[in-house]
Amino acid sequence: MAEYRSEILICGGGVVGLTTAYVLAQRGVRVTVADVSATGQEASWAGAGMLPPGFRMNADSAELRIRSYSHSLWPSFVQKLREQTGMDNGYVVCGAIEFPDSHQTCQSLLQSAVNDGVVAEQQLSSQLRPMVPGLGNEWQSGVWLPQFAQVRNPRHLQALRAACVRLGVIIAEHQASLRLERDEQKLVSARSTTDVFRFDRVLVAAGSWSSLVLAELGITIPVKPVRGQIVQLRMDRLPFRCVLEVGRRYLVPRPDGLILIGSTEEDVGFQKANTADGVSSLLDFACSLVPELRQASIVKMWSGLRPYSSDELPLLGQIGDFQNLFIGTGHFRAGLQMSPATGTILADLLTDNEPSISLDGLRADRFL
Numbered sequence: 451m452a453e454y455r456s457e458i459l460i461c462g463g464g465v466v467g468l469t470t471a472y473v474l475a476q477r478g479v480r481v482t483v484a485d486v487s488a489t490g491q492e493a494s495w496a497g498a499g500m501l502p503p504g505f506r507m508n509a510d511s512a513e514l515r516i517r518s519y520s521h522s523l524w525p526s527f528v529q530k531l532r533e534q535t536g537m538d539n540g541y542v543v544c545g546a547i548e549f550p551d552s553h554q555t556c557q558s559l560l561q562s563a564v565n566d567g568v569v570a571e572q573q574l575s576s577q578l579r580p581m582v583p584g585l586g587n588e589w590q591s592g593v594w595l596p597q598f599a600q601v602r603n604p605r606h607l608q609a610l611r612a613a614c615v616r617l618g619v620i621i622a623e624h625q626a627s628l629r630l631e632r633d634e635q636k637l638v639s640a641r642s643t644t645d646v647f648r649f650d651r652v653l654v655a656a657g658s659w660s661s662l663v664l665a666e667l668g669i670t671i672p673v674k675p676v677r678g679q680i681v682q683l684r685m686d687r688l689p690f691r692c693v694l695e696v697g698r699r700y701l702v703p704r705p706d707g708l709i710l711i712g713s714t715e716e717d718v719g720f721q722k723a724n725t726a727d728g729v730s731s732l733l734d735f736a737c738s739l740v741p742e743l744r745q746a747s748i749v750k751m752w753s754g755l756r757p758y759s760s761d762e763l764p765l766l767g768q769i770g771d772f773q774n775l776f777i778g779t780g781h782f783r784a785g786l787q788m789s790p791a792t793g794t795i796l797a798d799l800l801t802d803n804e805p806s807i808s809l810d811g812l813r814a815d816r817f818l
């Protein structure tokens with residue numbers, strides 16, 4: 451049995467765990483990431499990589515505050531990752547058009563963008579058609595958000611993992627039956643069937659599975675999986691270059707001709723699957739928005755389990771009676787967007803530093 455010793459053990463190698471490890475390692479902290487599977491293969495891999503902007507780091511809304519903080523960090527974060535690894539994660543400011551769904555008007559979309567401090571312009575049919583030539587006739591107006599960006603999740607995770615390794619982070623994958631072990635009010639080690647990990651502090655960043663890890667320690671958090679399905683299409687000529695959104699459904703074009711259609715929200719436990727119902731509803735949505743997508747080829751489809759929390763906001767920081775137990779989970783639909791801010795906040799908390807934004811509405815213990 452191999453034994454590893456680090457200052458901080460991170461259980462879970464999704465975007466939250468790897469980003470936190472990356473920020474900590476840059477500060478000279480000795481970190482190990484232990485995952486029951488391969489890192490970066492769950493929700494963080496499955497997501498669409500949309501990065502909506504925000505410019506209100508002092509907002510009363512916790513969601514807007516952490517989104518804005520993350521938005522401010524993304525460009526320098528990407529540049530540093532690229533310098534350290536030579537890898538391109540596909541980050542690009544591509545813009546987005548939001549179309550009102552049945553509960554919205556263009557005016558309400560514009561108002562919410564203004565509240566977020568975001569540049570937004572209402573576009574009528576004649577302005578939309580040059581941007582999306584194949585747009586369906588019933589889509590007569592939308593809101594253009596030029597600061598909206600995207601990243602290619604699998605590439606971003608590969609770059610994060612490579613940067614962590616370069617900085618000396620130990621990445622221990624396929625740790626079957628990984629369990630935290632206590633010595634009275636302190637957690638002291640984690641043991642799998644093959645290895646043992648000793649640490650000063652531990653961060654549970656196991657996405658949808660975090661509630662199971664904490665339940666073993668007698669701590670209940672309202673986090674559960676919510677499945678999202680995605681269908682990936684290919685067109686020889688990309689019919690639009692910005693993200694198109696209607697409510698919680700969207701099309702994300704990649705510069706190499708791929709288009710992601712997302713996504714469903716399904717409360718089905720830990721079952722990953724594509725269903726006839728889910729896939730047909732995504733295809734109907736895509737073809738109603740841009741009818742020429744009927745000619746696109748279907749490349750593949752997949753699903754992922756978003757870590758949903760009951761107020762749809764992340765839980766960050768120390769939790770329960772164990773002084774050295776921290777969590778970072780519950781990011782639901784925005785874990786990629788929020789990852790630079792999340793990793794920085796968690797690294798601050800784990801090293802007794804004050805985070806740059808208020809954590810009101812984001813603290814890990816708000817449901818206890």
Ligand SMILES: Cc1cc2nc3c(=O)[nH]c(=O)nc-3n(C[C@H](O)[C@H](O)[C@H](O)COP(=O)(O)OP(=O)(O)OC[C@H]3O[C@@H](n4cnc5c(N)ncnc54)[C@H](O)[C@@H]3O)c2cc1C
Pocket residue numbers: 461462463464465466467484485486487488489490491492493494495496497498499500501628655656657658659660663677678679680712713753754755756757778779780781782783784785786787788
């Ligand atoms: C279809 C879909 C579309 C999405 N689109 C977007 C988007 O456009 N923009 C955006 O910002 N977000 C998006 N998201 C949300 C985003 O992907 C998630 O919020 C984010 O990936 C959560 O990251 P995580 O690290 O918490 O969890 P995960 O990526 O799920 O990682 C958890 C890790 O923990 C490991 N693990 C499990 N149990 C244990 C254990 N006991 N011990 C140790 N490790 C364990 C797992 O193997 C896994 O590697 C989307 C998600 C889905 C599913």
